[in-house]
Amino acid sequence: MDDKTFDQTTAQTWIDAIEKPGQTQRDKDIYPRLNTWLNVYGAKHVLDLGCGQGICSQKLLGYKTYEGVDPSPYLIARANERYTGDNITFTEGNAYQLPLEDGAFDGVFSVLVFHLLEDLAKAAAELGRVLQKGGSFCLITTNPEAMEQWAAFYENCNIDGKRLSGTMDLDGKPSEDVLYFHTIEDHQSALKANGLHMYGADMFRPATDTDNRKENTPLLMLIAGVKL
Numbered sequence: 001m002d003d004k005t006f007d008q009t010t011a012q013t014w015i016d017a018i019e020k021p022g023q024t025q026r027d028k029d030i031y032p033r034l035n036t037w038l039n040v041y042g043a044k045h046v047l048d049l050g051c052g053q054g055i056c057s058q059k060l061l062g063y064k065t066y067e068g069v070d071p072s073p074y075l076i077a078r079a080n081e082r083y084t085g086d087n088i089t090f091t092e093g094n095a096y097q098l099p100l101e102d103g104a105f106d107g108v109f110s111v112l113v114f115h116l117l118e119d120l121a122k123a124a125a126e127l128g129r130v131l132q133k134g135g136s137f138c139l140i141t142t143n144p145e146a147m148e149q150w151a152a153f154y155e156n157c158n159i160d161g162k163r164l165s166g167t168m169d170l171d172g173k174p175s176e177d178v179l180y181f182h183t184i185e186d187h188q189s190a191l192k193a194n195g196l197h198m199y200g201a202d203m204f205r206p207a208t209d210t211d212n213r214k215e216n217t218p219l220l221m222l223i224a225g226v227k228l
């Protein structure tokens with residue numbers, strides 16, 4: 001497995017990208033979907049898996065407690081610096097081995113993280129372990145049908161099966177990425193093996209003309225479901 005977690009340079013590039021003034025794309029598509037998920041399923045004690053610099057703690061409305069987990073100490077430090085609150089906690093940890101109690105949450109969500117994970121089965125096992133029976137999950141990740149569209153973002157792009165590696169220009173800074181385009185069936189079977197029932201997959205964020213894509217295939221996918 002060659003997953004790489006964010007080093008300090010990549011973490012700072014991510015912070016700059018998220019905290020840059022005038023960022024509206026996520027306000028239009030990611031956060032409304034997350035809030036719909038929270039409202040529909042009614043989770044109160046939520047885990048943000050791979051929370052980055054913690055922005056979702058502010059964008060999600062209506063939870064009682066929020067815990068963000070991320071393997072990058074740099075991003076966790078930034079999260080703690082920016083977003084404090086009695087009901088908000090940030091902890092260092094990896095999706096493959098969460099430093100959390102069994103059944104500690106009635107909602108688990110993850111934004112733009114699952115495509116960084118090579119081993120879906122291992123991540124799904126941990127997700128299933130920390131989620132209560134009847135609790136819900138929401139995963140926002142890359143659309144597996146949009147590998148070609150994603151490849152257009154990268155220089156020195158190399159594709160090997162479901163794995164894409166390359167260099168993306170993130171606001172003038174190079175980001176060396178490795179992405180995995182796991183299919184819907186890959187997700188479904190990894191989740192199912194851990195008692196997690198997937199209701200469906202919703203594709204969103206169409207590529208625009210300026211992205212120089214051949215087709216208007218949505219770039220992202222949302223998977224939601226419950227623990228049976």
Ligand SMILES: C[S@@+](CC[C@H](N)C(=O)[O-])C[C@H]1O[C@@H](n2cnc3c(N)ncnc32)[C@H](O)[C@@H]1O
Pocket residue numbers: 003004005006014018049050051052053054055056069070071072075093094095096110111112113116117
């Ligand atoms: C694109 S950022 C998204 C951050 C945040 N979810 C958001 O949308 O604002 C990807 C995040 O995944 C985290 N990550 C990478 N590998 C991970 C792993 N094995 N377990 C948990 N998080 C991971 C990175 O540290 C980074 O914060």
